[in-house]
Amino acid sequence: MARVTFPFGPQHPVLPEAIQLQLTCEDERVVEVLPVIGYMHRGIEKAAEANLYPNNIFLCERICGICSFIHALCYCELIEGMMRVEVPPRAKYLRVVWSELSRIHSHMLWLGLLADSFGFESLFMQCWRAREIILDTLEMTTGQRVIQSSCVIGGVRRDIDLDMEPGVRRQMAAFQKELKSIYPVFAKDYTVKLRTVGKGVLPRDQAWSLGTVGPTLRGSGWADDARTLGYAVYDDLGFEPVVEIGCDSYARMMVRLREVVQSVELVIKALDQMPEGDLTVTVKSFPEGEGLIRVEQPRGELVEYARGNGTAYLERLKVRTPTFSNIPALLVMLPGCELADVPVITMSIDPCIACTER
Amino acid sequence: MQQVRVDRGADPVISPDALLKEVELLASEGARFTTMICLDLDPEFEIIYLFQKPTLDVVRLRVRMAKDEELPSISSILLGAVLMENEIREFFGVKIINLAIDFKCRMLLSEKSLQMPLLKVRPKPKLTGGGE
Numbered sequence: 389m390a391r392v393t394f395p396f397g398p399q400h401p402v403l404p405e406a407i408q409l410q411l412t413c414e415d416e417r418v419v420e421v422l423p424v425i426g427y428m429h430r431g432i433e434k435a436a437e438a439n440l441y442p443n444n445i446f447l448c449e450r451i452c453g454i455c456s457f458i459h460a461l462c463y464c465e466l467i468e469g470m471m472r473v474e475v476p477p478r479a480k481y482l483r484v485v486w487s488e489l490s491r492i493h494s495h496m497l498w499l500g501l502l503a504d505s506f507g508f509e510s511l512f513m514q515c516w517r518a519r520e521i522i523l524d525t526l527e528m529t530t531g532q533r534v535i536q537s538s539c540v541i542g543g544v545r546r547d548i549d550l551d552m553e554p555g556v557r558r559q560m561a562a563f564q565k566e567l568k569s570i571y572p573v574f575a576k577d578y579t580v581k582l583r584t585v586g587k588g589v590l591p592r593d594q595a596w597s598l599g600t601v602g603p604t605l606r607g608s609g610w611a612d613d614a615r616t617l618g619y620a621v622y623d624d625l626g627f628e629p630v631v632e633i634g635c636d637s638y639a640r641m642m643v644r645l646r647e648v649v650q651s652v653e654l655v656i657k658a659l660d661q662m663p664e665g666d667l668t669v670t671v672k673s674f675p676e677g678e679g680l681i682r683v684e685q686p687r688g689e690l691v692e693y694a695r696g697n698g699t700a701y702l703e704r705l706k707v708r709t710p711t712f713s714n715i716p717a718l719l720v721m722l723p724g725c726e727l728a729d730v731p732v733i734t735m736s737i738d739p740c741i742a743c744t745e746r
Numbered sequence: 747m748q749q750v751r752v753d754r755g756a757d758p759v760i761s762p763d764a765l766l767k768e769v770e771l772l773a774s775e776g777a778r779f780t781t782m783i784c785l786d787l788d789p790e791f792e793i794i795y796l797f798q799k800p801t802l803d804v805v806r807l808r809v810r811m812a813k814d815e816e817l818p819s820i821s822s823i824l825l826g827a828v829l830m831e832n833e834i835r836e837f838f839g840v841k842i843i844n845l846a847i848d849f850k851c852r853m854l855l856s857e858k859s860l861q862m863p864l865l866k867v868r869p870k871p872k873l874t875g876g877g878e
Contacts, residue, residue, distance in 0.1 A: 422847070425854065434863050468750075469748070469749075469750020472751075596776075597778055597824065597825075599778050599780065599824070600826075618748050619748050677752070678751070678752035679750045680804070682748070682804075691780060704783070704785055706781070706783045708780070712781075712829060713780075713826060715829060745854055
């Protein structure tokens with residue numbers, strides 16, 4: 389049968405960001421795929437070498453607009469670890485609250501986009517309407533909806549005080565009410581299952597060997613989540629990774645859906661257990677030597693490495709984002725699928741190209 | 747609590763020739779590729795390989811090499827490394843050979859971009875000679 393190679397993207401209704409898949413098809417079946425990136429590289433690692441090290445927080449936050457807070461958190465925890473700075477307990481709890489709010493709004497954005505990718509427009513709008521509650525909560529607590537700028541080296545810049553806390557709890561209750569109507573549609577609806585069950589299968593052993601991370605890995609049966617490594621206060625909150633064993637797009641979707649439920653619980657638990665105390669400690673020295681940290685982004689494990697020389701500038705900052713590790717999985721998921729399933733399968737890794745290209 | 751500070755002295759340092767054997771051994775123990783970090787320590791490159799064991803522990807391996815030396819790709823053993831190898835080749839000019847997918851230094855940068863942008867010391871342009 390004749391083979392046809394054609395581009396899928398970089399501009400495509402289902403792709404929120406620019407990535408191209410060079411698809412080779414036989415009739416309606418995909419036989420080969422080559423992912424092509426390079427449409428939005430910004431040179432952030434190079435820029436980080438020219439900035440004063442505290443200013444890199446603002447740079448790291450701009451790696452991605454969806455998981456901005458966790459990029460800042462990762463960088464701050466990295467530098468704090470290198471400089472042996474002990475962050476006040478209240479700041480650690482606040483970091484968890486904002487991290488989990490970021491995870492919820494990222495997953496809700498993705499769930500909406502997934503619904504859009506298989507043409508379920510009303511579900512798409514319902515997800516994004518619920519996400520607004522979370523963005524409003526972020527605005528209420530940090531002053532910003534997308535880039536919060538609340539993490540600093542040594543703690544956090546803002547507080548959720550006693551006047552604000554009941555408002556956050558009310559917002560969480562309102563969101564839970566919305567989620568209650570969305571959850572069963574994704575989990576049980578016939579058309580959703582038809583488009584996701586058995587699509588883009590990533591076997592358990594290949595999910596591991598290809599280096600996938602986050603919900604892409606956990607959807608193939610691996611309980612691998614950097615939140616178990618003990619940064620912030622996830623240990624104190626009794627965190628357990630969400631795992632599904634289906635290995636398909638449905639399993640990856642269910643991981644994210646269940647993580648939304650879990651993140652709401654983590655936010656409430658963090659508010660319940662948050663101790664009184666300072667928000668920051670003063671940091672006076674400069675980073676020296678090498679540091680390496682792993683934190684969990686909504687899309688998976690974020691790895692950052694820094695090398696300092698005792699001055700105000702870093703010699704090297706390396707950022708390995710989760711999508712960078714998840715793209716090779718498309719080489720396994722897409723060959724053999726129907727052309728019509730390419731959008732859903734591609735979306736199932738939750739590609740963030742701004743993160744990938746930095 | 748996660749150990750953030752890295753003890754350089756604790757990491758094994760190997761030559762490019764020994765890389766594939768070490769990676770094969772790690773892969774046979776169930777380790778997978780996490781990432782690579784390239785450092786321009788002029789006149790050498792130091793490349794830190796990070797692998798993750800099924801226990802979530804990270805294994806580090808350092809390769810130190812001259813700038814004009816060739817480094818074998820590990821993508822034939824662990825395909826997940828292929829994008830990072832392409833990036834390091836593009837950003838530092840490390841001569842990585844036998845890549846499973848070769849973007850020929852056009853994965854992230856365009857022809858008009860500054861080439862090898864993460865090098866600390868840029869190679870001097872060759873004198874081409876010629877008349878007045």
